[in-house]
Structure formats: structure tokens, C-alpha cells
Amino acid sequence: MRTIAKSGAARGSLLRDPQARAWLFQIIAVITVVAIGWFLFHNTQANLAHRGINSGFGFLDNAAGFGISQHLIDYSESDSYGRVFWVGLLNTLLVSVIGIILATIIGFTLGVARLSPNWLIRQISTVYIEIFRNIPPLLLIFFVYFAVLSPLPGPRNSLSLWDIIFINNRSVQMPAPRAGEGFWVFWMALVLALIAIVLLNRWARARRHATGRPFPVFWISLVLFVGFPWLGSLLFGGPFLWEIPELQRFNIRGGWVVIPELVSIVLALSIYTAAFIGETVRAGIQSVSHGQTEAAASLGLRPGRVLRLVIVPQALRVIIPPLTSQYLNLAKNSSLAAAIGYPDMVSLFAGTVLNQTGQAIETMAITMSVYLAISISISLLMNWYNKRIALIER
Amino acid sequence: MTTHAFKPDLPAPSRSIGVVGWLRVNLFSSWLNTLLTLMGLYLIWLIVPPIIDWAIIKADWSGESRDDCSREGACWVFVQTRFSQFMYGFYPAELRWRVDAAAWLAVLGAAPLFFRRMPHRVRYGIAYLLLYPLLAYWLLHGGFFGLETVPTSRWGGLMLTIVIAAVGIAGALPLGILLALGRRSDMPAIRVLCVTFIEFWRGVPLITVLFMSSVMLPLFLPEQMNLDKLMRAMLMVIFFEAAYIAEVVRGGLQAIPRGQYEAAAAMGLGYWRSMILVILPQALKMVIPGIVNTFIALFKDTSLVIIIGLFDFLNSIKRATSDPAWLGMSTEGYVFAALVYWMFCFGMSRYSIHLERTLDTGHRT
Numbered sequence: 001m002r003t004i005a006k007s008g009a010a011r012g013s014l015l016r017d018p019q020a021r022a023w024l025f026q027i028i029a030v031i032t033v034v035a036i037g038w039f040l041f042h043n044t045q046a047n048l049a050h051r052g053i054n055s056g057f058g059f060l061d062n063a064a065g066f067g068i069s070q071h072l073i074d075y076s077e078s079d080s081y082g083r084v085f086w087v088g089l090l091n092t093l094l095v096s097v098i099g100i101i102l103a104t105i106i107g108f109t110l111g112v113a114r115l116s117p118n119w120l121i122r123q124i125s126t127v128y129i130e131i132f133r134n135i136p137p138l139l140l141i142f143f144v145y146f147a148v149l150s151p152l153p154g155p156r157n158s159l160s161l162w163d164i165i166f167i168n169n170r171s172v173q174m175p176a177p178r179a180g181e182g183f184w185v186f187w188m189a190l191v192l193a194l195i196a197i198v199l200l201n202r203w204a205r206a207r208r209h210a211t212g213r214p215f216p217v218f219w220i221s222l223v224l225f226v227g228f229p230w231l232g233s234l235l236f237g238g239p240f241l242w243e244i245p246e247l248q249r250f251n252i253r254g255g256w257v258v259i260p261e262l263v264s265i266v267l268a269l270s271i272y273t274a275a276f277i278g279e280t281v282r283a284g285i286q287s288v289s290h291g292q293t294e295a296a297a298s299l300g301l302r303p304g305r306v307l308r309l310v311i312v313p314q315a316l317r318v319i320i321p322p323l324t325s326q327y328l329n330l331a332k333n334s335s336l337a338a339a340i341g342y343p344d345m346v347s348l349f350a351g352t353v354l355n356q357t358g359q360a361i362e363t364m365a366i367t368m369s370v371y372l373a374i375s376i377s378i379s380l381l382m383n384w385y386n387k388r389i390a391l392i393e394r
Numbered sequence: 395m396t397t398h399a400f401k402p403d404l405p406a407p408s409r410s411i412g413v414v415g416w417l418r419v420n421l422f423s424s425w426l427n428t429l430l431t432l433m434g435l436y437l438i439w440l441i442v443p444p445i446i447d448w449a450i451i452k453a454d455w456s457g458e459s460r461d462d463c464s465r466e467g468a469c470w471v472f473v474q475t476r477f478s479q480f481m482y483g484f485y486p487a488e489l490r491w492r493v494d495a496a497a498w499l500a501v502l503g504a505a506p507l508f509f510r511r512m513p514h515r516v517r518y519g520i521a522y523l524l525l526y527p528l529l530a531y532w533l534l535h536g537g538f539f540g541l542e543t544v545p546t547s548r549w550g551g552l553m554l555t556i557v558i559a560a561v562g563i564a565g566a567l568p569l570g571i572l573l574a575l576g577r578r579s580d581m582p583a584i585r586v587l588c589v590t591f592i593e594f595w596r597g598v599p600l601i602t603v604l605f606m607s608s609v610m611l612p613l614f615l616p617e618q619m620n621l622d623k624l625m626r627a628m629l630m631v632i633f634f635e636a637a638y639i640a641e642v643v644r645g646g647l648q649a650i651p652r653g654q655y656e657a658a659a660a661m662g663l664g665y666w667r668s669m670i671l672v673i674l675p676q677a678l679k680m681v682i683p684g685i686v687n688t689f690i691a692l693f694k695d696t697s698l699v700i701i702i703g704l705f706d707f708l709n710s711i712k713r714a715t716s717d718p719a720w721l722g723m724s725t726e727g728y729v730f731a732a733l734v735y736w737m738f739c740f741g742m743s744r745y746s747i748h749l750e751r752t753l754d755t756g757h758r759t
Contacts, residue, residue: 030587043616048613089480117420138697142724143724146724151724337599339698346602350602371599372598
């Protein structure tokens, strides 16, 4: 504003002075917003009083009295609404984390495939991306839930994969790991391996800086990472006993029960988000100019090294910001779970709890602040990362 | 004296030209590539023939009821008999001509805008944008000038989806531009207000926003003010999308070189005139792909109104598949829905690419 209007401020009339006008505008804007806020607040007070709803967060301690089909922490009907909040939050995070991992794997594969020298692979990847990014994610969820999982046979005639994984219209049951004899040894070995890897990395980098000699850090790290726990379990017994689901007369017992809602939402969201991640990855790799590859090659680096030391670090700088926003989208889209009744944050809290207690403002405020907190913290993290990684130009 | 005569060029080796050459370069250049090609072919063979078999060859196309389908392939009879419901929802059958009329008016009215050489194109466009919404409201909702009222609770199907998307973009675009200008303003109060607004709406999922429209808005508004469900949802969609549009437009504003602002000021233009005449035309042109992408996202997001019980396209299909007379038709229903959504979204993305190319005047840096 000032940059443009500063020049010919005529003296005399205060209204023509850009400084004064700026103040005036701002005061008007603030007053308007405050007035609207007061208007809404006043209405809400009146409406609440009229309907006889008490505001406040006291209801969180009341017993919830409804069952939840999937809870990662102990939960029973006599637990409080506060407990329901944590169950919902964990379920939302579960979908987000599994979805992000799957979407990343599929998406990176797609992105690399779109740049493949192989024509057929390129076309397949393009078709996948063009199909799935132009379909609403909710439709995909419905499709997987109602058209793929629902028509499956009932528990008694479950489809089985090698007799250890059972799939039917009520659940997917997989072998579940239970702590075995060498459980603690296994984890300790893993931690030890990680420490060793970090130390090795430091040492190798210091040596490379000092002498220029490379060290096969990756392979040795891999050997450490796999070897330590393996040695541990060899000496002290296996870390896990696998509880394999068993087909009984009417249903399947044991194992890890995954509800179909979780399967459909995770599958649909990762298929959908992967299409976008694929495009992000492709754009990122293409942003590294060909000269970089040639320069690296002329320095005598082998193709694998060119990719690892020159292309990928530069491409990641372009890829990571949009990638995080895709992750954020996936986390926000996980709220679509409400449409098929997966017990996530929205369907539990903004759905069931709201209906039972009538505390619309409180439940919505809690739900929205959770998502706001997630997205604000991720974008802060992103800004920090961007600053750290930004090219330092002369 | 003999002059040196060039021999005619030999043709390129047959292995490097034509079909064979193309195959060698693109599909079988190395053993890894050959392996990938074979894997790709296997994948296609696994997926495509069964789909064609199901959707076309073994499908049933004509009939009246579920019994007319052999169930060996797709039963498109379902889509056929329910087609009008998918399109209009519960809009009274004898009044559906009004929806058709509104749609034709939209298409015919907008058609001249696509001819680049039409005289008074801008003026016509502005008039169209101002008049059409009123006309469409009159046709769809009615209630005056002799048309019977059709309450919004009876609207549905693809028509509702398009109405929400169109109202959403028409409202979100101006609001988003204002927010973007506000975010880049020199006045701290305005900036803070705009940033807060934008970040709030971008931080929450649309589902919670729609929930809010159905449970919180009635609390916020005075009791005598009774907005119906659709209006509340639209209001929220406009706010939600405006925040996204604002970020897109901000990108364009930031890309305009400082000299443009200074030149506009040097011409003696005030803030609004320099924005409208100089900055925004350039900035908006630059962000057309972003705006269209936001619009595509909005079009897909309209499907979420299912959560507050509106009968948009997806919801009418979901309802139809749970009809006892047509059980087991989920696949057909959702495939049809996917096809329709896909056509709209893909068409828009292609159009945006085309627009980007024709509007590119080479000023992009």
C-alpha cells in the first residue's frame, strides 16, 4: 500500500494522507471483526441458554458408555469421554502413519517409473497417475469398502493366503508377533547396532574429510543392523513368537485382527496420495539439470554414485516441501474415515460424542485444534527444514 | 578430369529405424529394460482383459430390473434405470426441465466467451457473471415470477454437485483474491487478520468444517435467521476454498517484479487501480493452473457433503446401491461415479493446460 501511494500525498486533507488512511482502514477492519465476533458470541450465548446446554469441558470426565471397534489403548464402555479422545487420536495417527508409509513407497515408484527409459513402464505410470488423481478420495474409500471388501465371503469361508493370513468380509487376520524368549536381547542388540552405526558414520566422514578415502558405510551398516539382532536371537532364542490365526468352526481365532474400515481407508488414501507424490517426485528429479549428471560423470563418478551423491540430494530439496504438504493432506483426508465408520478422531469425537452430549462447540473446538496443531507443527518443521536446506547462494 | 562423386548415403541399419528401432530403443535397450517390459506386459495382461470382459463383453446393457442381468459381467441396467436419479436427485420429475434449461443457459451463455475475437468480450463476460447466477437461482429454486418453489432439500445428484462446486468457486475466487491482497498488505492489522483466516481454514479438514456448518452455525446465528443445510454448507465451502485460492494467488503476486508496482505508481495509479489494471491481470494469468487445480480439488471435495446428509452425486449412487431391489451393484455404481468424476476433473486439467499455453505471452520468468 505505502509503496504505491506514498508519493503525492497532498497536505491539508487528512483523508488524503496515506498514513492516516492506513490507520483508518485498519481501525475499521478491526472494529468490524470484533463486532462480528461479538455478534456470533452473543447469538451463541442466547442459543445455548435457550436450548439449556451448559458449556464447559466438564463432560470429558463422564462415562462414554459406547463401544469402539478398534482401540490401540485399553478402552471399555465405562471409560470417560476424555479416554475416547485419546482412542480417536491414536486411530487417526495410525491411519496417517501407515498411509504415509504406503503412499511414499508407491509414489516414489511411480515417480521414478514416469522417468524410466522404458516406454511401457512410463505409460503405465502415467495412466495410474491420471486415473487416480482425478477421482475423489471418498469414492475410492467407498469402492474399496463396499465393492471390494463387502462382497468377500464370511468368516467361515475366509480366503486364506498360505493358511496364515485370512481375509473375509469382517476382518483381515494376520499373524501377530508376541514377545518371545529373546525379546529384550533383540531390542538391545538393535539399539547397540544403531549406536555402532552412528559412530561408524562419524568416523568414516572424519576420515574421508581428512584423507579423501571412502569407506563402504552403507554395506557395513546394513551388516551391523541385521547381524547384531540375528546373533542375539541365535544365542538367546527368537525375539517373537508368531501367533497364527486359526480357522475354527464359525470364525477365526487369534492373530492380529485388522478391521475392514482400516484396510479400506489406508488402501484408498495411499493409492490416491501416491498419484500426487509420484508427480512431485517426477518434478523434483526433472528439476536437476542434465548438466549436473554430466558434470558428475566427468568427475569420474559411477552412475550409482551420481544418483546418490549428486541427483538425489538436489532433487530432495525440491521434493520435500510439496511432499510434506501431501503428507498433511493425507492426514487431513484420514478424517474421511467418518464416512464409513472407522473410529477416528472425527467420527468418534465430532460424531458420536457430540451426538451423545450435545456439546457441539467444545467437541468441534477440540477436534479442529487437533488438526490445526498437527498442520501448524508440520509447517513450522517444514520452514525450519527449508531454511536449513536452502541453497546458500553467493 | 574426374570430379569426386559422392556415393548415395546408405540407409540407416534396419535395426535402428522403424518399428524395430523404436522397440529396441524404448523397450529392449538392456536386459533390465527387457525384464521391465515383460513385467509391464504381464501387468497389463493381468488387469486389462478382465476389466474389458467385465465391463463390455459380458455386461448386460438393456433391461428393466435386476433379473435382466446375468451377473456374469457388469449390470449397466442398474445405472440406466437410476440415471435420472443420479442426475437430478429428488428434484420433482415434471420440473426437471428447469435444471436442463439452467444447464443449457450456462453452456450457451458461456460459449461466446470462448471465441477470442468476439466484440465486447469482457463486458459480456461481466454481465454474464452477474446475471447468470440470478437466472439460475430463479430456474432452480423458483418461488417468484410464476415458477413453483423447489426447496433445496429436494436438490440432488450431479446437479447438486455442480451447483456446490460452481457456487464455491464463484464465491471463493473474489474472496481469495482479496485475502491474498490483504496478506501482502503493508497494514499490519489487515495482514494479521488475513493470515489468521487463511491458516485456520487451511489447517482443518473439510469434513470438520462441514460438521461445523451443520452443528455450530445454527448456534452462531440468531434464531430467527434460518439458513438451510445447503446454504450453510456452501458458505463453509466458500470460506474453505477461498483460503486455498488466496495462497495460490499470493504465489502469483509474489512473482510480479517490483518494477511493475513502481511503474504503476509512477503512472499515478492508486492502490486499487494499480492492482486491478496492472498487477492482478498478470498475477492471475500466471496462476491459472493453480486456480484450476484448486477448482478440481473443490470438485472432488464436494463429495464430502455426504457427511451432512446432502444428496450429491456420490451420495445418490451410494443410496441406490443399498436399495434392496438392486443389491450387489456397488461395483457398477461406483465405477460409473468414478467415470463421471474423472471426466470432469480430467477435462478441467486438460483445459487448464490449453489455457496456460494460449495465455502465455512470454513474460513468465
